[in-house]
Amino acid sequence: MASDHNMNLKPEDFLKIGVDEKEAEVIQRESLSAWQDSWQRLRQNKMAMTALVILGLIVLAALIGPLFSKFNYYSNDLLHTNKPPSSDHWFGTDDLGRDIFVRTWYGARISLLVGLAAAAIDLLIGVIYGGIMGYFGGRVDNIMNKVSEILYSIPYLLVVILLLVVLEPSLGTIILALTITGWITMAWIVRGEIMQLKNREFVLASRSMGAGSARLLFRHLLPNAVGPIIVTITLSVPNAIFAEAFLSFLGLGVQAPIASLGSMINDSLTGWLYYPWRFLFPAVLISLTMLSFNIFGDGLRDALDPKLKK
Amino acid sequence: MRMVRYVANKFFYMLVSLFVLISATFFLMKAIPGDPFTSEKKVPPEIKARLYEQYGLDKPLYHQYFKYLGDIAQGDLGVSMKRLNQDVTHLIGQTFSASLKLGVVAIIVSVIVGVILGMLAALYHRKFIDSAAMVIAVLGIAVPSFVVASILQYVFAYKLHLVPVSGFKGPLYYFLPVAALSAQPIAFIARLTRSSMLEVLHADYIKTAKAKGLSWFAILSRHVLRNGILPVVTYMGPMTANIVTGSVVIEQIFGIGGIGKQFVEAIGVRDYTVIMGITIFYGVLLMLARFITDIAYVFIDPRIKLSGGKEG
Numbered sequence: 354m355a356s357d358h359n360m361n362l363k364p365e366d367f368l369k370i371g372v373d374e375k376e377a378e379v380i381q382r383e384s385l386s387a388w389q390d391s392w393q394r395l396r397q398n399k400m401a402m403t404a405l406v407i408l409g410l411i412v413l414a415a416l417i418g419p420l421f422s423k424f425n426y427y428s429n430d431l432l433h434t435n436k437p438p439s440s441d442h443w444f445g446t447d448d449l450g451r452d453i454f455v456r457t458w459y460g461a462r463i464s465l466l467v468g469l470a471a472a473a474i475d476l477l478i479g480v481i482y483g484g485i486m487g488y489f490g491g492r493v494d495n496i497m498n499k500v501s502e503i504l505y506s507i508p509y510l511l512v513v514i515l516l517l518v519v520l521e522p523s524l525g526t527i528i529l530a531l532t533i534t535g536w537i538t539m540a541w542i543v544r545g546e547i548m549q550l551k552n553r554e555f556v557l558a559s560r561s562m563g564a565g566s567a568r569l570l571f572r573h574l575l576p577n578a579v580g581p582i583i584v585t586i587t588l589s590v591p592n593a594i595f596a597e598a599f600l601s602f603l604g605l606g607v608q609a610p611i612a613s614l615g616s617m618i619n620d621s622l623t624g625w626l627y628y629p630w631r632f633l634f635p636a637v638l639i640s641l642t643m644l645s646f647n648i649f650g651d652g653l654r655d656a657l658d659p660k661l662k663k
Numbered sequence: 664m665r666m667v668r669y670v671a672n673k674f675f676y677m678l679v680s681l682f683v684l685i686s687a688t689f690f691l692m693k694a695i696p697g698d699p700f701t702s703e704k705k706v707p708p709e710i711k712a713r714l715y716e717q718y719g720l721d722k723p724l725y726h727q728y729f730k731y732l733g734d735i736a737q738g739d740l741g742v743s744m745k746r747l748n749q750d751v752t753h754l755i756g757q758t759f760s761a762s763l764k765l766g767v768v769a770i771i772v773s774v775i776v777g778v779i780l781g782m783l784a785a786l787y788h789r790k791f792i793d794s795a796a797m798v799i800a801v802l803g804i805a806v807p808s809f810v811v812a813s814i815l816q817y818v819f820a821y822k823l824h825l826v827p828v829s830g831f832k833g834p835l836y837y838f839l840p841v842a843a844l845s846a847q848p849i850a851f852i853a854r855l856t857r858s859s860m861l862e863v864l865h866a867d868y869i870k871t872a873k874a875k876g877l878s879w880f881a882i883l884s885r886h887v888l889r890n891g892i893l894p895v896v897t898y899m900g901p902m903t904a905n906i907v908t909g910s911v912v913i914e915q916i917f918g919i920g921g922i923g924k925q926f927v928e929a930i931g932v933r934d935y936t937v938i939m940g941i942t943i944f945y946g947v948l949l950m951l952a953r954f955i956t957d958i959a960y961v962f963i964d965p966r967i968k969l970s971g972g973k974e975g
Contacts, residue, residue: 503679503680506676507687507950508904511946512684516691518935519695595807599912602927604931618813626821636813636814639807640805643806643807647805
């Protein structure tokens with residue numbers, strides 16, 4: 354009988370297993386900081402990771418690419434103008450016989466420099482201005498916010514064009530002009546984050562322990578707002594790169610012999626139906642750069658937003 | 664009453680911004696070394712003094728400033744520095760129609776194509792159409808309009824001879840510039856429509872509508888589209904800015920004699936009065952677009968609560 358079989362139990366089978374309290378406290382999974390968590394989520398996003406790798410390659414090539422060629426970006430060679438790509442000139446030459454391979458990477462360097470420098474200045478001004486608005490609130494915030502709103506509603510590219518018409522275009526003035534109202538978005542992001550954070554308990558705790566405004570702002574509020582700030586930077590770099598290219602188009606970009614991707618595209622347009630390579634390389638590179646920044650920025654936003662956690 | 668306050672508030676902001684822009688043009692123009700009559704030719708001081716008197720340049724700065732503001736209020740943007748007797752307001756009037764036609768067509772195309780693309784992507788979420796639409800959207804945002812324009816020109820006009828390379832004489836001439844101008848707005852609108860429609864499609868009132876037995880078409884047109892299209896309305900202001908600044912480049916590439924082309928040429932020869940005049944004109948246009956967007960949004964979406972016109 355089946356029940357006989359079941360009756361065959363030993364006393365030890367009835368011992369209490371119990372809960373080992375020490376065992377229960379053991380952390381089974383590695384604990385992850387918010388950054389590690391975000392990084393894991395970012396790594397799962399194949400598009401964003403591809404974009405990141407491409408960006409890394411572009412930066413690397415912009416830095417060391419010109420070293421592999423025996424040409425430089427400024428020397429004219431009037432015997433070899435508008436030559437198609439060959440074993441000598443890998444990307445061909447332009448109307449003054451300058452090597453396009455070297456100029457493309459050199460131009461990428463300038464475009465990236467403009468984009469990153471503009472984003473860095475936007476960050477600096479935006480964090481200070483937005484931090485003050487968000488932290489102090491009240492009348493200070495009201496007035497500063499109105500000023501920023503008025504500045505913001507003046508069309509961005511118009512201000513940039515106006516400034517560069519008056520200041521003669523150079524690398525410095527271009528970056529300056531791009532940041533003249535570019536910081537406002539950043540300031541608003543910082544303001545919003547800080548307003549949200551400043552009434553939280555950990556801020557209150559720190560304040561009750563005697564922390565001053567500076568400590569609260571730089572130790573507690575800003576570090577917690579880093580996520581949205583980084584996303585804003587990643588998306589503002591391609592904007593600056595595009596704006597510089599647009600300015601090149603108006604003759605207000607970097608001046609020859611310095612090249613940027615935008616100025617190379619603009620120079621190539623006069624005869625590009627006959628010499629497509631002059632247009633193709635910088636155009637593909639600028640598109641790829643902007644594409645990668647955009648995709649990576651989107652991925653980063655998703656990764657840093659815990660609400661999207663599955 | 665709240666509505667009136669909101670509109671008045673927005674209008675006041677627009678005027679202040681405009682005033683800042685106009686003042687900036689005046690003082691920047693004064694900051695440029697030299698004056699309109701600096702030239703290679705030696706001009707006798709008497710004649711120079713006479714010229715200064717005629718254009719009011721002998722008066723103190725604040726006097727010139729107020730005269731400048733007054734002139735602009737009356738629609739007088741001054742006279743070109745490089746072209747003899749070319750009135751800037753007149754120049755804008757002459758070239759505006761080409762730019763306007765191009766811009767309006769581009770806006771209409773952007774909205775229609777963008778909304779359809781976004782809608783298809785939302786309805787076929789995670790299917791092939793969705794991915795394809797989003798690839799188009801990402802490309803549209805990342806590839807600068809002048810690159811799009813050049814490629815279109817090369818493929819469709821130069822290689823395939825389907826449309827003219829440049830000029831602006833008939834319906835055929837619209838295709839390429841409009842496509843290049845609306846590429847970026849289409850991408851933005853498609854993304855906006857897609858994400859808001861995805862949200863709407865999961866809303867309870869859509870389930871209710873289905874449960875009532877409404878036809879799919881009725882649900883789409885009456886409920887989904889009407890609610891899903893709201894974010895697109897907020898994008899109207901930025902889109903106008905995008906298309907206006909884009910047209911500066913596109914007109915140049917396709918040889919269209921609009922304001923944008925005048926602007927580029929004026930910048931090329933540093934014709935300051937024309938540059939400032941067109942800047943002010945663009946400024947007025949774009950700020951008006953923003954103002955109308957702000958107002959329209961409140962009228963369209965009854966859920967928006969007005970609290971003295973202050974946004975969070």
